[in-house]
Amino acid sequence: QSALTQPASVSGSPGQSITISCTGTSSDIGGYNYVSWYQQHPGKAPKHMISDVSKRPSGVSNRFSGSKSGNTASLTISGLQAEDEAHYYCSSYTSSSIVLFGGGTKLTVL
Amino acid sequence: EVQLLESGGGLVQPGGSLRLSCAASGFTFSSYSMSWVRQAPGKGLEWVSGIDGGDGSTYYADSVKGRFTISRDTSKNTLYLQMNNLRAEDTAVFYCVKGRYQPDYWGRGTLVTVSS
Numbered sequence: 157q158s159a160l161t162q163p164a165s166v167s168g169s170p171g172q173s174i175t176i177s178c179t180g181t182s183s184d185i186g187g188y189n190y191v192s193w194y195q196q197h198p199g200k201a202p203k204h205m206i207s208d209v210s211k212r213p214s215g216v217s218n219r220f221s222g223s224k225s226g227n228t229a230s231l232t233i234s235g236l237q238a239e240d241e242a243h244y245y246c247s248s249y250t251s252s253s254i255v256l257f258g259g260g261t262k263l264t265v266l
Numbered sequence: 267e268v269q270l271l272e273s274g275g276g277l278v279q280p281g282g283s284l285r286l287s288c289a290a291s292g293f294t295f296s297s298y299s300m301s302w303v304r305q306a307p308g309k310g311l312e313w314v315s316g317i318d319g320g321d322g323s324t325y326y327a328d329s330v331k332g333r334f335t336i337s338r339d340t341s342k343n344t345l346y347l348q349m350n351n352l353r354a355e356d357t358a359v360f361y362c363v364k365g366r367y368q369p370d371y372w373g374r375g376t377l378v379t380v381s382s
Contacts, residue, residue, distance in 0.1 A: 192368040201372040245311050249367045253325050255313040
């Protein structure tokens with residue numbers, strides 16, 4: 157039950173786009189479309205940003221988008237804003253009937 | 267509006283027990299799967315346990331299997347996590363979350379500290 161693999165940090169300037177990757181295996185990301193992304197600001201609970209690989213829950217900005225290719229999922233944030241600075245986590249349902257999270261990626265808006 | 271309110275956290279000695287509760291409102295509790303997710307201080311998220319909304323089937327991470335028990339009381343719209351034989355590495359904020367495959371709504375969390 158190893159965590160999904162995410163880069164520890166990414167950064168970008170306001171207005172730019174960034175992409176965060178999340179790599180798993182055929183037993184999780186590659187085998188299911190139950191991939192989600194979460195945003196977490198310091199001291200706050202995570203917020204659900206993307207479900208089913210690419211669907212945005214109601215109220216989430218369309219600057220956030222998700223995709224998947226093989227065993228790797230990706231979150232893209234376009235038009236970076238200062239308030240996007242946070243930790244981002246991916247998750248996937250697995251063949252073991254459990255959920256795995258990625259280790260988290262700290263996004264810094266320069 | 268979906269609301270999840272955890273309670274029951276606190277300081278416990280290694281080997282001790284604690285029961286967390288989560289009061290749910292704003293949705294038909296009995297129809298939805300629920301889960302517990304934890305976050306150790308300064309660390310990432312770890313899924314701990316889940317319970318199905320239909321038949322109440324339960325699921326656990328290997329790290330807590332045999333020590334933690336998830337349950338629910340649909341008459342009280344409340345989710346529970348019974349934690350036994352607690353270890354220092356169980357120290358974390360425990361979040362109650364709606365959903366099992368893809369948790370969507372999260373509570374604010376309750377801090378569990380295991381220390382002598």
